Amino acid sequence: MAVLTGVAGPQAYATGAVTATGDDREKRSAAVLQALVPSQDGPGCAAAVGERGNVVWEAGRGKADLATGRAITPETVFDMASNSKQFTADAALLLAGRNQLALTDPLSDYLDDPPAWARDVTLSDLMRHTSGITDYQDLLEAKGIEVTDPAGQQEAIAAIVASQPEQPPGKAFSYSNSNYVLLAHAIEKVTGKPFPAFLQEEFFTPLKLRMKLSPAVDVPGKAKSYDEKDGAFTPNSSPWKQYGDGSVQSTPGEFVRWADNYRTGRVGGTELLTGVTEGAVSVGDVLRARGVPEGHYGAGILVLPDKSLVHRGDWEGFHSTFKVSPDRDTAVTVVCNGDSPDHFRAANQLLDIWTA
Structure with a gap:
């Protein structure tokens, strides 16, 4: 567990409970x-x-x-x-509390070459899945990139930017992983740090x-x-x-x-x-x-x-x-x-x- 540091070292558990509370x-x-x-x-x-x-x-x-x-x-x-x-969303809330971003900011503020539709999508839309943006997995697979092929953050964002939302932003909940890839990207733009x-x-x-x-x-x-x-x-x-x-x-x-x-x-x-x-x-x-x-x-x-x-x-x-x-x-x-x-x-x- 050397990679996951921060608390007392792992104990040699088998399967079963860690504590005993005197009940069932x-x-x-x-x-x-x-x-x-x-x-x-x-x-x-x-x-x-x-x-x-x-x-x-x-x-x-x-x-x-x-x-x-x-x-x-x-x-x-x-x-x-x-x-x-939840960590991505909480990171956005943390930065909003520090006045480093606003959840009402348009996505276009955080993209180098934003499509026109990005002006109507807010960071809040991304966080709550109301952007109407298609899931990047579907977008990549439509381009012939399968989950068994190498693909990273930039490939996902490029596919999203080149696409058109499936529905107008802010209208209804539609779960899409694209929202949180874009939210992490916005956080990197604000902080100047790799998101991890x-x-x-x-x-x-x-x-x-x-x-x-x-x-x-x-x-x-x-x-x-x-x-x-x-x-x-x-x-x-x-x-x-x-x-x-x-x-x-x-x-x-x-x-x-x-x-x-x-x-x-x-x-x-x-x-x-x-x-x-x-x-x-x-x-x-x-x-x-x-x-x-x-x-x-x-x-x-x-x-x-x-x-x-x-x-x-x-x-x-x-x-x-x-x-x-x-x-x-x-x-x-x-x-x-x-x-x-x-x-x-x-x-x-x-x-x-x-x-x-």
Whole structure:
């Protein structure tokens, strides 16, 4: 774990709970994970529960690497996929609080040769997925660039700039990874720093989080991801190196530690906490097919009717759910390196166990 520094060194966990609280919550939590991953012989999942920034339970089941037989443990690193978006949104809120940018700024202010439509798209539209811009994965694939071909941030931005939005900006929620690639680009323009370095300096290091924004890199301790077909597992990976929309590498335990910033505002203060939910836009039922109930999309996070926060991440065989309780005291993260488990349901079950 040399790449993911910042807190006390990893402990030699097997699978199972870290703490004992004298009740049956650990046992019930372990049962949720076992139901999620019945077999230890294939890919699996890791899960963690945090209370006010402290990890109170974490465990892993299944294999992190089928070739070597390495098991998933609480120290296994995963690509958190779209759960990375909250850091990009919070970075924009942080800079807005410092008056270094305004969410009402047009996207055209941050592009060297902007298309005409970029004058009508604001940074707020990007953050809340109301820009109407097509997902860059679709744009690249339309040009014959598959996820197995090399492509990075500049290729994605060039494809976006050359495209036309699918709908007028500001009208309706339409989830697109392009929004967060462009938002990260705008943050780089403002700060003059590589976006991964900015996150490290402003979020990961101050909060002592073992996290790293590193696309298409096998950091030490990282799980391999897999596709399954007819009971056979095939390694899944992509050389794409876009960021802003994904690619934070971490463990579930570190993510539930991060969640406490939604309670304390240690980074960003009350302005950031207000900005996370203020102006959130209705997503209707467009995410229901992915197991996400109706809610409002705020700053890189979905706000549910009960005021809990939730987001999913799915990228090249990695699948994660992150959820924070309405009172912001408790958080859960479940992440898997295979396609089949219902990690969203498991996260809800774990949160119920620890907030009952």
